[in-house]
Amino acid sequence: GIQVEQSPPDLILQEGANSTLRCNFSDSVNNLQWFHQNPWGQLINLFYIPSGTKQNGRLSATTVATERYSLLYISSSQTTDSGVYFCAVERSGNTGKLIFGQGTTLQVKP
């Protein structure tokens, strides 16, 4: 099956710093989403981004589908950004089944 690898596995930042999280996937996809799981376990959909670039406030994401990777940028990080960031993909022609990476655990220190 399709493999989804996220890096780095863990990241510690000082408040105000910028960061880039990466997601590599092993096959062509028709859906890629980034999620944030906060320390209370809630899963928040950040971006639906099978290709191209999107921005939402301090967050932006870019997916280069032909090279099978996606990047999530966090600028001017805040303590509320702490949690686990998941990338999830849906294989082309295989709807309804998201494959999640193992996540990047982010800790933002004040």
Added chain:
Amino acid sequence: NAGVMQNPRHLVRRRGQEARLRCSPMKGHSHVYWYRQLPEEGLKFMVYLQKENIIDESGMPKERFSAEFPKEGPSILRIQQVVRGDSAAYFCASSPTAGRGYTFGSGTRLTVV
């Protein structure tokens, strides 16, 4: 719009009991998905349902687990004769069309003692 509602938020069961997890999708969403998250791991797909139909159950354990999404009422994930290894967070998601616009619920955290 209340979003995807899951209940209960926390469920404790003794080994051998049954666990029933409920999921009400967002209004207008007819596609429901269940995922399981073991401690310190990512989410794993379990099953994809539409009203009264199981579309893909390739992630469901062959025994003790079942899911339904009846014509009326919430989707139910049922685990019979629970064991300690079933302890996990179970998330439900819904979407208006297949493969697009997933919204996740807050999850049910099952603890088997």
